[in-house]
Amino acid sequence: MSSHESTHPDAPVVYEQFEDIGQQQETYVLGMWSFLVNETMFFAPLFFVYGLYTWKHHADFYLAHALLDWRIGGINTFILLMSSFAVALSVHYAQKGRTRAQLNCLWFTIACAAAFIWIKLQFEWIPKISHGVFPNPEFIQNYPHYAMEHGVPAADPYKARLYYSLYFAITGLHALHVAIGIIVFLALIYLIKKKSSLITDYIPTEMVGLYWHFVDLVWIFLYPLFYLMPRP
Amino acid sequence: MSATVVDKTQEEGLHEPHPKKNYLTADHTIKSWLLTVDHKRIAVLYLISTTFFFFLGSIAAAFIRAELTNPMGTLLTSETYNKMFSAHGIIMVFFFLVAVIPGVLGNFLLPIMVGARDLAFPRLNLLSWYVFMAGGTCFVIALMMGGVDAGWTFYTPLSSLYSNTPITLALVGVFFAGFASIFTGLNFIATVHKMRAPGMTWFRMPLFVWGQYATGVIMILGTPVIAITLLMVAIERMFKIGIFSPELGGDPVLFQHLFWFYSHPAVYIMLLPGMAVISELMACFSRRPVFGYKFVAFSSIGIAALSFLVWGHHMFVSSQSVLQGIVFSLISFLVAVPSAIKVFNWALTMWKGSVHFTTPMIYALGFLGLFVVGGLTGLYLAAIDTDVHLTGTYFVVAHFHYVMVGGTIMAFLGGLHFWWPKMFGRMYSEFWGKLSAIIVFVGFNFTFFPQFILGYLGMPRRYHYYYFAPEWQVYHVLSSAGSTVLGIGFLMPAFYLTASLINGKRAGRNPWGAKGLEWEHADSPPVTLNFDKPVVVTGPVYDYDAEKDSEMIRAGQRLVDMVKGEEEK
Amino acid sequence: MNFPLMPPQASEHAVAYDALFWTITALTVIFTLIVGVMIYGFAVKYKRGSSADRRNAQSHNEKLEVLLLVVPTVLGLAIFAWSAVNFTSVRTPKKDEMELFVIGKRWMWHVQHMNGIRENNEMHVPVGQPIRLTMISQDVIHAMYLPAFRAQYHVVPGRYTSLHFTPTKPGTYKLLCGIHCGTQHSEMVGFVHVLSQQDFDEWLESGGNRYTKADRSMEQVGADLWKEKGCGNCHQGTDNNRAPSLNGIFNTQRTMTDGSTVLANEDYLRESILRPWDRISAGYENTMQAYANSLSEEQVLSLIAYIKSTGSGATPGQGEYEQPVRDGRALDSSSKSTIDIANDRASAGASQAKELTN
Numbered sequence A: 001m002s003s004h005e006s007t008h009p010d011a012p013v014v015y016e017q018f019e020d021i022g023q024q025q026e027t028y029v030l031g032m033w034s035f036l037v038n039e040t041m042f043f044a045p046l047f048f049v050y051g052l053y054t055w056k057h058h059a060d061f062y063l064a065h066a067l068l069d070w071r072i073g074g075i076n077t078f079i080l081l082m083s084s085f086a087v088a089l090s091v092h093y094a095q096k097g098r099t100r101a102q103l104n105c106l107w108f109t110i111a112c113a114a115a116f117i118w119i120k121l122q123f124e125w126i127p128k129i130s131h132g133v134f135p136n137p138e139f140i141q142n143y144p145h146y147a148m149e150h151g152v153p154a155a156d157p158y159k160a161r162l163y164y165s166l167y168f169a170i171t172g173l174h175a176l177h178v179a180i181g182i183i184v185f186l187a188l189i190y191l192i193k194k195k196s197s198l199i200t201d202y203i204p205t206e207m208v209g210l211y212w213h214f215v216d217l218v219w220i221f222l223y224p225l226f227y228l229m230p231r232p
Numbered sequence B: 001m002s003a004t005v006v007d008k009t010q011e012e013g014l015h016e017p018h019p020k021k022n023y024l025t026a027d028h029t030i031k032s033w034l035l036t037v038d039h040k041r042i043a044v045l046y047l048i049s050t051t052f053f054f055f056l057g058s059i060a061a062a063f064i065r066a067e068l069t070n071p072m073g074t075l076l077t078s079e080t081y082n083k084m085f086s087a088h089g090i091i092m093v094f095f096f097l098v099a100v101i102p103g104v105l106g107n108f109l110l111p112i113m114v115g116a117r118d119l120a121f122p123r124l125n126l127l128s129w130y131v132f133m134a135g136g137t138c139f140v141i142a143l144m145m146g147g148v149d150a151g152w153t154f155y156t157p158l159s160s161l162y163s164n165t166p167i168t169l170a171l172v173g174v175f176f177a178g179f180a181s182i183f184t185g186l187n188f189i190a191t192v193h194k195m196r197a198p199g200m201t202w203f204r205m206p207l208f209v210w211g212q213y214a215t216g217v218i219m220i221l222g223t224p225v226i227a228i229t230l231l232m233v234a235i236e237r238m239f240k241i242g243i244f245s246p247e248l249g250g251d252p253v254l255f256q257h258l259f260w261f262y263s264h265p266a267v268y269i270m271l272l273p274g275m276a277v278i279s280e281l282m283a284c285f286s287r288r289p290v291f292g293y294k295f296v297a298f299s300s301i302g303i304a305a306l307s308f309l310v311w312g313h314h315m316f317v318s319s320q321s322v323l324q325g326i327v328f329s330l331i332s333f334l335v336a337v338p339s340a341i342k343v344f345n346w347a348l349t350m351w352k353g354s355v356h357f358t359t360p361m362i363y364a365l366g367f368l369g370l371f372v373v374g375g376l377t378g379l380y381l382a383a384i385d386t387d388v389h390l391t392g393t394y395f396v397v398a399h400f401h402y403v404m405v406g407g408t409i410m411a412f413l414g415g416l417h418f419w420w421p422k423m424f425g426r427m428y429s430e431f432w433g434k435l436s437a438i439i440v441f442v443g444f445n446f447t448f449f450p451q452f453i454l455g456y457l458g459m460p461r462r463y464h465y466y467y468f469a470p471e472w473q474v475y476h477v478l479s480s481a482g483s484t485v486l487g488i489g490f491l492m493p494a495f496y497l498t499a500s501l502i503n504g505k506r507a508g509r510n511p512w513g514a515k516g517l518e519w520e521h522a523d524s525p526p527v528t529l530n531f532d533k534p535v536v537v538t539g540p541v542y543d544y545d546a547e548k549d550s551e552m553i554r555a556g557q558r559l560v561d562m563v564k565g566e567e568e569k
Numbered sequence C: 001m002n003f004p005l006m007p008p009q010a011s012e013h014a015v016a017y018d019a020l021f022w023t024i025t026a027l028t029v030i031f032t033l034i035v036g037v038m039i040y041g042f043a044v045k046y047k048r049g050s051s052a053d054r055r056n057a058q059s060h061n062e063k064l065e066v067l068l069l070v071v072p073t074v075l076g077l078a079i080f081a082w083s084a085v086n087f088t089s090v091r092t093p094k095k096d097e098m099e100l101f102v103i104g105k106r107w108m109w110h111v112q113h114m115n116g117i118r119e120n121n122e123m124h125v126p127v128g129q130p131i132r133l134t135m136i137s138q139d140v141i142h143a144m145y146l147p148a149f150r151a152q153y154h155v156v157p158g159r160y161t162s163l164h165f166t167p168t169k170p171g172t173y174k175l176l177c178g179i180h181c182g183t184q185h186s187e188m189v190g191f192v193h194v195l196s197q198q199d200f201d202e203w204l205e206s207g208g209n210r211y212t213k214a215d216r217s218m219e220q221v222g223a224d225l226w227k228e229k230g231c232g233n234c235h236q237g238t239d240n241n242r243a244p245s246l247n248g249i250f251n252t253q254r255t256m257t258d259g260s261t262v263l264a265n266e267d268y269l270r271e272s273i274l275r276p277w278d279r280i281s282a283g284y285e286n287t288m289q290a291y292a293n294s295l296s297e298e299q300v301l302s303l304i305a306y307i308k309s310t311g312s313g314a315t316p317g318q319g320e321y322e323q324p325v326r327d328g329r330a331l332d333s334s335s336k337s338t339i340d341i342a343n344d345r346a347s348a349g350a351s352q353a354k355e356l357t358n
Ligand code: HEA
Pocket: B153, B267, B268, B270, B271, B313, B314, B315, B332, B333, B335, B336, B337, B339, B340, B341, B343, B371, B372, B373, B374, B375, B376, B378, B379, B381, B382, B383, B387, B390, B391, B392, B396, B399, B400, B403, B404, B407, B408, C031, C032, C035, C071, C072, C073, C075, C076
């Protein structure tokens, strides 16, 4: 799309469907919110299904959840909260026009996101998957051994498989969102550094930030639901 | 709609005037089409692809109807038959009806109608078409791998464990198509909220825009649910996890809840855009503002809201509790009320109007008749007791073809004929147009009315043959015969509309004498950014004057009479 | 050529059903006519160029809109109320129901009478007798559909569903599968034979005429299974430290370890047999084996029938078993053992098709 280049180098790009930059920004923010509503509905059925089955098989899910380490989850929660804070700060600095500080905050966020994924893989997914505790037909045999190794009583393997199916599905989808977040942040930093005319104010940062808060929020629900299950 | 044109361009020096080229002639390369971000070109892309899918689905329908003429079902095997109706249902719903009006008419008209130069996110719009095509391709590949046989409803555990057809691929296809519709919805919502021209208040928006807006809301809220649900089915198929299969500890009815939580609202995704079109047609060809504008506008929102509360009416006999069923039944009756309001208001729009019998209008009147029958037969199904006998029979099949074909497709064809001159700048032959509208109407009733009786008699749907009840044959034969007529009716527009592109008379800006920004301020076909000059809206919507319109004709008639009188002397 | 317009009306509910059905039809016709007349009338009267009076045209009228809101709502609610009443009555179990067990599997219906007679794709019932079908599927979802009785309900794997009806006219009616269940869905059809009480008794006497002769009632089969699987090793006449007694347990409230209570209905019993660990009875541990892979749905039904038969306090356990006498009809136990002959017939539906067309 050809955009209207304007005389002033720092003037924002207004796409031709918009009247002015104000309209463009309002539209973007509204679009982002609509997208987040859509995202919420995307996660909703998974949470619903999980809630339903937890209610139905509470005892077994409780046993199955013993294999998740609440400390690792807790660290990850902390990391994500930090990153969300950093994003909020970076929006703040963007509004103030303090690009240096803004970029630092964004880098910090990316570091957090990467750490989150690394911890998730290293301490949670890879050990489980390498022991075959992954929801496929072999799970039924592998799971009790794995539970024994960890010294926790095993749940009914079928229920445990359901639990871990949902666990992998939901945390997987969430991790995908985190990964996309990293890519978006990198792109944002690149554009800011390049002084791209696409980014002349804080709105792009704010939009990415909104997305990131959403990703964070999903985890805030995920963590207690999966890691801190109450005793039946 | 009256509007003053203020040449803001010169005031602000922001936008340079565009060379006088319309969106079709702006650029001729294939690349310029495939990478276009112009909402009008994307609409044309959608038109071509949905037409393709419609004919693909229709071929399956033709096989279904051919097979059912004989109680012994001699043409196809059971397996092939199941694949036929599954392909028919999936294509028609996910790759045709959900996409067609928003994708074609909505994309083309929504920005013009609110006075914007394009949709809010043009690149997202192009992505939507690509995602749609990716989904369609997945499904076509699944078809070539033999086709799927679980019906368009994908009930588990049949779809998740038992069927050995390429269901995963088909699910992925539908998943993609879902995203296409989410992107469209996002675009519509943002555009309507933020891109309206100065003076275009909410209650000056054409009802078409209201309808598309309500559709967008359902798309955003409902579609992600089906997307993730189908993904779960796919995962269950691949890894044998037990979310929906009782053998693995899951709950098959849970799937139905999630599926219908989307798919009931989805029937309004299919219908609301059609209703949106009808409002425009009734206003223009009655030369009257739509009666009860606000009620019609809010009834769209009402339908969108209530549509999320009635999904259980597809599951009256699927082991939900009696109370649950009764509550869903009650709400289903309530959701019929906004539709009733619309129907009566459309009819009242003609009151004291000046009714033009053009092709689009005949389609619109056909819509009214068929939709009323389709909607009212929905009440048999919403009544929990009558549904017990009718669910899963041809009564349901007839019901939904009345609303989907008699409703939405009639509306789409009406809209397509109405805006064809705007889209391509050419007039088609009114004679062939009217003829096709009448053939479709007649053929349609012959095809689907007998199915109501069949359903009441107890003919289950998705039956490959009915050797145990040869007495049903007569209705099946009627239906198949009707479908031939219907098929001819559907094929005709493909020919004369294409022909009009070549030798149609040039349309000019406003061949129907209609009101609305797209007619009064955009060329036919519109230029790339829709308007030469920014628009400012100052008057109300549907500013028609029926009296004057008819008076003009009468004056003309008197003139003719006078001339004739002179000649006779 | 004849044009049938109504399916046979062969149950109590069918009459009530049709009254409602035709009322809605009347409403549909009326409203279609109203809309049709409006369209036609306006279109003719206000055709472009007609000399009709077009002055003072209104384009909105709040009072009228409210009327348009209220009338359909009221009519709709009236229909709804009627249908809800009908539905509630048809879903409420009647007294003295005769219970039949139905297993749906791809692609046949398997019907079992209390006294052990089994039928495939056929169902014999006496006229005037309230019937209850207790149904379960072995694989995918099916639907038991009896158009002449206006009765239909899904047959779902993993849980029991029920269907209630009272046949009123002797005759042979269609029995169909109402939910798409795979390749031969359209062959999952059979017949319901409604017999006069006398014919039915004779039919029973001859042990069922068609495919199979039963020598043992369901309770007996259940009792044998009970012995064979050694249930009695743990479940004895009274609660002991190994396991609770199952005497008369059916339809009582059971307390679980977490303090919740459940009604011991068929679903609960089935679950307790197949997957006992799902819910543990208070005071016990999960020592019972899960029988999920070693019992068929049919066997589970027999066990449940047996457990139900202990309602009067007989002692299941030590292997003693009092033969329950149902409806005063004892069964001839000398005939040869139950073989599911019909199971060998690859597709009963297709063979019936031949019978029909011959
Ligand atoms: C465009 C699609 C569309 C639309 C608009 C509708 C509209 C309605 N549908 Fe339909 N429906 C489908 C598509 C649609 N449906 C499909 C595809 C299926 C089958 C899915 C499958 O199983 O494969 C289905 C199935 C279906 C069922 C489930 C049947 C079953 O499987 O057992 C039910 C049950 O309640 C139902 C009800 C209704 C109702 C009450 C309306 C209402 O919205 C109708 C409202 C309209 C009117 C009422 C007419 C106008 C009003 C008047 C003229 C005034 C008079 C009114 C009163 C007196 C109230 N539909």
